[in-house]
Amino acid sequence: MPTPQPSFGPRVRRLADRLSAQYHTAISPQYDQGRRSWTLRWYDGPTAASVRAALGRAEPEHAAVLVRRDVSTRALALAAIRETRAGAMHRFVGSWGQRYHLEQLLVDRADPDRPEGPREAAMLERLLTAATEGGRWSAPDESRAFELVARHGIAWLLPADRLAGPDDRDGLALRPLEYLTARYATGVHRTAWETALATLPLRTAVAAAQADPEPVPDAARAALALLPDLRAQLAGELDRAQEQLARAAHS
Template identity: 70%
Template sequence: MATPAPHPPRREALAQAPAQPPALTPDRAGPGRAVRGPEARRVADRLSARFRVPVEPQDEPAGGRWTLRWYDGPTVAAVRCALGRLLPDGVAAADFAVRRDVTVRALALAAIRETRAGAMHRAVGSWGQRYHLERLLAEREHPDRPEGPREAAMLERLLAAATAESARGPAAPDLSRAFDLVARDGVAWLLPDHRLAGPADRDGLALTPLEYLTARYAAGVHRTAWETALAVLPLRTAVAAAHDDLRPEPDAARAALALLPALRAQLAAELDTIGDRLAAAVV
């Protein structure tokens, strides 16, 4: 009996996959009349106004139809759904293919998020990482938009770190380098402000008290969790670390003091639970 062939390694399996998400294909063959350039431009302009992203029509002589192409912005499904309602008279949706490409900015932002989720793996290489992220973003609208000022600042720092200096002028970020940076070093170094947030800091850039104590005292697996996922220490552990520090910095002491009310409430709830359980045993 022949031994079954082993499963191909993950890297080989990824290498066999397409580089781009397949564009949605029309449901029927196109009409007999070919769409002219001004008509295709009118359709693209209507989609641009509808979704507020530049949509460009590209003539495909081999297929006898047009491809509507844009970067980031809406999903392919959203554009395909809107296309039928925006077509001028005499033009059918089957005359158009649609294609969305994602930018380096969108992929770098996705790399930050996936690193925090523990889903960026250096073993598959930059091509495999890109393939994973493109599939992940296929159903996400505006994948280049950060969620809040902190994530926006982290993205800008990553793009800057992934851009090599060039004597010829501004250079584009190297996506492979961006992937390597977050896969190797995590994301904590991308934080824009490593100081303790004060009363006037309302933009979310500086660290919260628990984040500050984690960044200062976390060790071992907790250090790894902070650097890769911005995971904070347990409340009691963080305050105890500041208390055990023989000479805590003023900001560390301030952070621990700010956490005392929350720790006191947590301990009170735990004591109440213990008391209720023991009281039930006495009855």
């Protein structure tokens, strides 16, 4: 494979411009004098495999161009939120170990800095703000972001502690079961909520609100909203018990 020379630069730059427009990502060509090679570099956006495949479909000399995608602090912080919720975040291996784990996780993910929906976007922005120390132009510290997630979990990143109403369509407020979990969960249930947003069992959540001697109005409203689901759950359990006992009685 021929080694691209500096004079190849104009074509590489045109190639970078075309790929930038194709993937809506700023892709920059860089020439390494020591290695006598051109590299296309960018943050987040398409995977390296996608760009490499695009080069393979282009002119033959483009196959000699190297590609390198870096991931931003934003992408790593978002991955930390998702991995923590999935129970797969390596919490005690240090920031470099966490970074390596998350980078490997994102290799095959396009646009790793892009949240899925308003709730995840709000959680990400809250984490990045908390991980930023200094003046107005300071950047978030990824090690600080990892530390915050490892120490406090992710429930504190939820954008609101209010109960969602019928007009809440963006997922920023807490749904009834989430609200009761955030208010009443203790022990392992509290840990599961804080780290993975795992909610209480339906019956446990409603019972906690019922046992509260002075529930706040939103807690009462949340429990009331869950009663139809609880009624259906209990009816299903009774139906299954009846079937099981009836078979035993006639065996």
